[in-house]
Amino acid sequence: MKERVRRIFEGLEGSADALVLVNSADPHLDHSFFYLFDAPSGLFEGSAAVAFPDGRLHVLSSLLEEESARQAAREDPSVSVDTMSAPDDRRGWLARLLPPGGRIALNYRELTHEDYRAVEAAVPGGSFVDASAAVRRARMVKDSREIERLRRAAAVGSRVAEEIPSLLHRGMTETELASEIEYRMMRAGASGRSFATIVGFGRNGAEPHYAPQEVPLEPGVSLVCDFGAYYRRYASDITRSFHFGPTDPELKRVHECVEAAQQAGFDAVRAGVPGKEVHLAAQRVVDASPWKGRFIHGVGHSIGLSVHDGYGMSARTEEPLVTGMAITVEPGIYLPGHGGVRIEDDVLVTDGGLEHLTTARRSYLEVPA
Numbered sequence: 001m002k003e004r005v006r007r008i009f010e011g012l013e014g015s016a017d018a019l020v021l022v023n024s025a026d027p028h029l030d031h032s033f034f035y036l037f038d039a040p041s042g043l044f045e046g047s048a049a050v051a052f053p054d055g056r057l058h059v060l061s062s063l064l065e066e067e068s069a070r071q072a073a074r075e076d077p078s079v080s081v082d083t084m085s086a087p088d089d090r091r092g093w094l095a096r097l098l099p100p101g102g103r104i105a106l107n108y109r110e111l112t113h114e115d116y117r118a119v120e121a122a123v124p125g126g127s128f129v130d131a132s133a134a135v136r137r138a139r140m141v142k143d144s145r146e147i148e149r150l151r152r153a154a155a156v157g158s159r160v161a162e163e164i165p166s167l168l169h170r171g172m173t174e175t176e177l178a179s180e181i182e183y184r185m186m187r188a189g190a191s192g193r194s195f196a197t198i199v200g201f202g203r204n205g206a207e208p209h210y211a212p213q214e215v216p217l218e219p220g221v222s223l224v225c226d227f228g229a230y231y232r233r234y235a236s237d238i239t240r241s242f243h244f245g246p247t248d249p250e251l252k253r254v255h256e257c258v259e260a261a262q263q264a265g266f267d268a269v270r271a272g273v274p275g276k277e278v279h280l281a282a283q284r285v286v287d288a289s290p291w292k293g294r295f296i297h298g299v300g301h302s303i304g305l306s307v308h309d310g311y312g313m314s315a316r317t318e319e320p321l322v323t324g325m326a327i328t329v330e331p332g333i334y335l336p337g338h339g340g341v342r343i344e345d346d347v348l349v350t351d352g353g354l355e356h357l358t359t360a361r362r363s364y365l366e367v368p369a
Helices: 002-011 031-036 063-074 089-097 113-122 132-140 144-167 174-187 202-206 249-268 275-287
Strands: 018-022 048-051 057-062 079-084 103-106 127-130 198-201 221-227 229-231 238-244 326-329 332-335 339-342 345-349 354-356
Touching: 002 018, 002 031, 002 048, 002 132, 018 031, 018 113, 031 048, 031 132, 048 089, 057 063, 057 089, 063 079, 079 089, 089 113, 103 113, 113 127, 144 174, 144 221, 144 229, 144 238, 144 326, 144 345, 174 198, 174 221, 198 202, 202 221, 202 332, 202 339, 221 339, 238 249, 238 339, 249 275, 249 326, 249 332, 249 339
Parallel strands: 018 103, 057 079, 103 127
Antiparallel strands: 018 048, 048 057, 198 221, 221 238, 326 345, 332 339, 345 354
């Protein structure tokens, strides 16, 4: 983890004596803690990590995760681990490691106010700087270990996406299908779901962040399935849209338009290109169709330890893509009261273009009712 620590310090605006990452209670965990400390499992609630510019990393773990913490430390000589038997141990541990009056970098984006006050109390006379941007930039470019885990997570998502048509039957509900998708991801090797699975039948597919309900599947409707797997803490995110039963001519054309828009987005991906160019390439395809104005979100985002990993692509994104970034490309068209189509894939940015991580069939598919 030495190289990851150094990358964060190199990206800081100004110098710092140490970087401190603190976890509160789930769901208020700092994913960047796990970026620096590659424990195989565990929540590490209340734990902390202190990193120094030379790459050293000290971790305070609860006794609940001691075995995972020790295993991670054995695999990396730059990491040392201590354990705490009570939450009050953390303040004394921080005070021993951090210099009084020191300049301490903190990940403000993920730090609770309560934990900020605790760190402040452990460093009398200290000053604090926001490391959020440096942490975000470091995490944005994946190393070989991260890429391999992203590939594994994407393979799980792709496999389950290919299985969805065989699962569909009249009368099944959105929640039933969502449950089946999550079950099959775990059977395929996922560590868990990377976000709450979205399944929308018919008109519900026109709401991008819809939560599945007890709505039965009937012939003649479209459906949108958006889901993802974690593999060793790294996420995939894939969306596929299908049609169940008799053809809906308009939604078939919508699907073909979205597929063309996604391909235009793929064609725009390469290192050095501002993120907005990927969005605009897809948007131009939709704007030239009868459904102009119904592509209502950004074309994608970065993925990694979080399914939304700190970088988004919209018509205003000037920040360029960088080799080693993992992003989604996910245009959609949404017709309120009728249905929607979204197609989403995970790709890795390369010097000359991209590598597809998710590989499931994208083209229009009408599933017999």
